[in-house]
Amino acid sequence: MKNTATLFLTFLFSLSMLAEVSNAEKDALVKLYESTNGSQWTVKWDLSSPVSNWYGIKLQDDKVVSINLTNNNLVGEIPAAIGNLVYLQELNTHRNKISGTIPSAIGNLKALKVLNLSFNKLAGIIPSSICKLSNLKDLELYMNGLSGELPMQIGALKQLEILSLFNNEFIGQIPNSIYEITTLKTLLLNSNMLTGGLSSDVVNMTSLENLSLFDNKMNGQVPFELEKLNNLKEMNISYNMFNGIVSKDLAALDTLNMTMVNHQGIAVLLDIATDKNSSVVAED
Template identity: 55%
Template sequence: MNKKITLILIVLFSFSVAANVSQPEKEVLMKLYQTTNGNKWIKKWDMSLPMSQWYGVKVVDDKVVSVNLKNNNLTGRIPVEITTLLNLQELNLSENLLNGEVPANIGNLQSLLVLDLSSNKLTGNIPVSICKIKSLKSIILDRNILSGELPQQLGNLLELQMLSLYENSFYGQLPDSVYGLKSLKSMILYSNKFTGILSSAIVNLQNLENINLFDNDFKGRVPLELEKLPNLKKLNLSYNLFSGLVSNKLSLLDKLNMTMRNEMGNVVSLSVIKG
């Protein structure tokens, strides 16, 4: 008798979960499944199961709070409907074959903490609306075909800890507002087309642990203010157009070297201040 009661309760609970999750949220995930060719995913969704049991989906209090479909053979475009999941805290579609642009209204996801769309084939710019998500802690868009200048409004993301944009085609100068991201721990921008100087205002980023600007077109002096970043552990400024002298402390910190390119494209090494 007890076993039968337990079984009945499990079945009732399953139906309860399925019924309580809103139909609009379920329709959004079904749209994601269809748009990204879910029938070819490595781990597919069984639509007969409650959403809380779908692979990579986390449901809390009948709301979808996480979609993590990393390395699951998603193809096609990211449907704009995904920006209606207003309780979403994590969106991880990395290491797939997605193309097209990041949805322009991604900024609707006001609860988002982690956005990871890395290692796809995404094109276009970073939508300005992303700068409205003041809760964001990680923007991970590396290894795509993204381009354009970084939005000036990026400085609105005061909770941002990780900015990873490497191996894209971003260009232009870093927005001044970036130097106000006081929570930032990692700024990984290597292998892009960034230009301009690295401002002495970088001293404001006291939580920085990792700076990687390798293989860009930054120029001017290497800011001595980098020495004043107490948590800095990794620094790679090589293969830029920096010139002048580098302090001994910074030269030791650089995990690769201080090898630069000059205006002619020749490889040169920066001199280290002795003492």
Template identity: 55%
Template sequence: MKKSYTFLALIMFSFVMNASVSVSEKNALIKFYNATNGKNWITKWDLNTPVTSWFGVELQNDKVISIQLPSNNLVGELPSEISDLVYLKNLNLFKNDISGKIPASIGNMKSLESLRLSFNKLSGNIPESIGNATSLKTVEMFMNRLSGSIPSEIGKLSNLETLSLFNNELEGKIPATIYEMKNLKVLLLNSNKISGGISPSIANLTQLEHLSLFDNKMNGQVPFDIEKMNNLKEMNISYNMFSGLVSSSLSKLDVLNLTMINDKGLAVALPVKVDRNSALASED
């Protein structure tokens, strides 16, 4: 009986070691490895061994479902073939040296739930096609060199809970579609060049817990509708050019007490009206 168990164990071990991903997925991994200078990674892949042994790659039923390679000295650009990893759920390339544009093919990754590309040197626009990756729950691209406007198509990501794009060179207005993302819990757009105002529709973000628009070029009245957001735990919208009256509760909610930059480039605090109703009356 003992020999039978041993034999079965050997069969199972052999099966696991010989398990293989599809040709297209393996080719996509190899293309990704070469495009990001894999020979100089801190922890490298031995392309002559089974994919099951490749560092940071997780398989499930012979499908690549996760790539976790933070701080691994990836240098180069993301190849468009990354989208051939059609079962990929998590892509974590945090804190590497990846440059170039985010490939438009990212929108073909229908299974992708978490996209972490922060602390790299990515440039160019966020592709509009990202709105097609509708399984996404987390998008983190902070600390890059992304430019252009935030695509309105991002509002198609109805499952999105975290959108973190701070410390880039993004400009233009916040797309109206973002205010319809009912599952959003974290919205961090600070330290960009975003202009325009905050729509009163922000109150639609009933699940939002963290809001940061700090250090942009936004203006107009701060909407009192923010006070309707009962789940909001932390807010920082200071160092913009907002004007008008604010309520004391809004001022206290902001980390920097709604300190703005006036038309002379000086830091000033927005005037606070203790009685919110009178402040609303003044706004009207």
């Protein structure tokens, strides 16, 4: 009986060794390796070994579900073949030297929950195809050279909790659809070139805990609706061109106490309401 059990376990182990990802997925990984100078990675892949042994790769039921190559000296571009990893739930290449653009094929990754391409050398726009990733919870593209306007359809990411796009070169206004993402907890858009106002529809973002618009070119009245966001714990909207009156509570919540830049380029503090009724008057 003991020998039978041993043989059975050996058989199962042999099957597990034979199990492997599909050719399409393996080819996509090889193209990623080759297009980002894999031979110079800090931790390299042995392409002759099973994919399950490759650094930063996580498999589930013989499908690639996670790529985490943080700080691994990736130099080059993300290949369009990345879109063939259709079971992928996490793609993390934080702190590398990836250049080029974000391939639109990334919109094929319908299972993706985490997309972190931050701290690289990416350029170009955010492809609108990213807005098709309905399962996405974490989108981090900060510290790149991305430009253009934010995708108008970004509000389609109904499960998004983290949107971190700071230190890029984005222009234009914040899309109205962004205020429809009620699950969003962290919104970091600081150090870009965004213009326009902050909509009073921000009141819909009831889960928001951290808001940073610091160092942009936004203007108009600071919406008093921000006070209704009970979960908001951290905010920095200073060094924009906002004007008007703000409440004492909002000024205290802002990291730099609502320090703005006027048309002469001089830093000024916004006027603080002297009583609780001032905000109501200002809205009228």
